Amino acid sequence: MSGYDMTTPQGVSRTWSWQGGSGARIWQLMFLDSGKVLGIKRFPAQKSASLFCLDPETGEALCDNFVLTYGNDQDTPVGEGWMTGLETTHRELLFCHSFQHGSPEHLGLWAVDLPGRIVLWSRPDLVYAANLGDSLLVYRTSVFAGFPERDYWILDSLTGHELEHLGTGHERPNLLRNSAGSEESRQGILLPELFQAGAEPVESIGHGAFRVEGFHCLAVECGLWVSGLRIMMGDCVVYEDTMAAGASMPLFNNFLIRGSTLYYIKGNENLISVVLK
Numbered sequence: 001m002s003g004y005d006m007t008t009p010q011g012v013s014r015t016w017s018w019q020g021g022s023g024a025r026i027w028q029l030m031f032l033d034s035g036k037v038l039g040i041k042r043f044p045a046q047k048s049a050s051l052f053c054l055d056p057e058t059g060e061a062l063c064d065n066f067v068l069t070y071g072n073d074q075d076t077p078v079g080e081g082w083m084t085g086l087e088t089t090h091r092e093l094l095f096c097h098s099f100q101h102g103s104p105e106h107l108g109l110w111a112v113d114l115p116g117r118i119v120l121w122s123r124p125d126l127v128y129a130a131n132l133g134d135s136l137l138v139y140r141t142s143v144f145a146g147f148p149e150r151d152y153w154i155l156d157s158l159t160g161h162e163l164e165h166l167g168t169g170h171e172r173p174n175l176l177r178n179s180a181g182s183e184e185s186r187q188g189i190l191l192p193e194l195f196q197a198g199a200e201p202v203e204s205i206g207h208g209a210f211r212v213e214g215f216h217c218l219a220v221e222c223g224l225w226v227s228g229l230r231i232m233m234g235d236c237v238v239y240e241d242t243m244a245a246g247a248s249m250p251l252f253n254n255f256l257i258r259g260s261t262l263y264y265i266k267g268n269e270n271l272i273s274v275v276l277k
Contacts, residue, residue, distance in 0.1 A: 012210075012231055012239045013275040016059030017266075020052065025268045028086045030094065031187045031258055036062065038094050038114060039271070040086055047082045051096070053114040056261065059273060062115045068096060071119060078110065078124075088131040088183060090157045093120065095136070097128060109138060111160060121160030126153070129173065130180040135163055137176050144168075190257040201250060207257050209233055210276045214243070216250035227251035229264055231276070239274065241266060 020026050020041045027049070030038045037054040053063040068078040078084055079098035087095040087109065094114050097106040108124040123138070130137040134157055139150040152166035152173045166172055184191055192203035192214055203214035211232040218225055225247045231239035243266050244251045255264035262274040 011277045013277065014239070015057075015261075015273045015275055017270050017272045018054055018059045018061065020269050020271065021065075022269070026265050026271055029256065029263060029271075030086050030089050030183075031056075031189070032089055032092050032094070034092060035259070036092075036115065037263070037271075038086065038089070040084065040096075042082070047080075049079075049082050049084055051094070051112065051114055054271070056273070059271075063117050066112075066114060066117055068098075068110055068112070068119070070124065071122060078108065087128045088136075089187065090131065090133070090136075093157070095128065095131075098124070109136070109160075111157075120158070123155070123160055126155075130177040131157075131183075131186065132176060132180055133157070137173060137180075139173070188258055192253065192255060194252070201252075203252065203255075205255075205257050207260075207262075207276055210238075212255065212257065212262055212276075214252070214255060216252075222246075224248065225250050227254065229255055231262070231274070241272070244268070 023043050023045050024041045026039055027042050028040045032038065035056040037056050039052050040049055041052060042049045051066040052061060055062055067081060068084055070076050070078060083099045085097055087097045094112045096110045096112060098108045100107045106127055109126055109128050110122045111120045113120055126138040126140055128136065129139055136155045136157055138155055139152045141148055141150055149168050151168050153162050154164040156163055190205050192205050194201055194203050196202040201216050205212045213230050213232060214227065216225055216227050227244045227247065227250055228242050230237050243254050243264060255262060260276050262276055264272055266272055
């Protein structure tokens with residue numbers, strides 16, 4: 001982690017940059033209620049993945065290279081150490097999933113206190129459906145008369161204990177799922193919208209007097225893309241950086257805003273924090 005403060009006259013301050021390791025791809029980001037930054041990074045060459053947790057003010061790694069295992073004296077990594085992802089958060093807990101064998105469908109739920117480097121509880125047999133706040137809607141898939149069906153439960157978010165068995169009916173689970181807010185609204189995240197989908201697409205997030213844009217340019221001579229980021233105040237560019245160069249496709253959804261902070265990924269390996277004030 002390299003920390004610094006690079007303030008422009010307009011008040012845009014690049015506060016820190018965190019490096020995930022050589023060959024890393026920072027894959028997903030989420031946030032705890034305290035604002036701590038959580039993520040998963042993948043190492044394609046090694047077919048491995050691990051979790052990290054950063055202090056939002058300094059970029060200091062509170063936890064890094066944490067690998068989910070099945071526990072109970074088993075050191076076997078979840079998802080063969082590669083096929084894992086972030087599902088949701090609650091208070092200071094991160095919930096992770098694996099995948100069904102040979103399928104993109106999720107399977108399993110692990111409640112992780114990442115700063116404490118411990119798994120508080122796990123249910124490898126269940127699938128996450130919705131975050132209801134203090135509880136989680138989950139289900140188990142089974143087959144009846146040759147047809148797949150879902151058997152639903154409500155779990156306590158902090159303990160994983162079963163609070164209620166809803167059965168295989170869909171009406172109440174659907175109502176609960178529809179009443180749950182999106183991850184973006186629950187975590188206070190603003191994601192970019194694609195507003196120009198032409199030859200050189202542009203993404204944008206508005207935040208007060210600022211507009212953050214992701215722009216993507218194709219180098220015709222080599223057929224590769226450059227994806228950049230700029231912060232605008234009106235028609236004035238107050239900050240600019242390159243997120244990726246020489247890519248086979250545009251690098252979409254590579255930045256977000258939470259509170260007054262912009263987070264973006266540069267060169268796959270680096271997470272950068274910029275305060276907008």
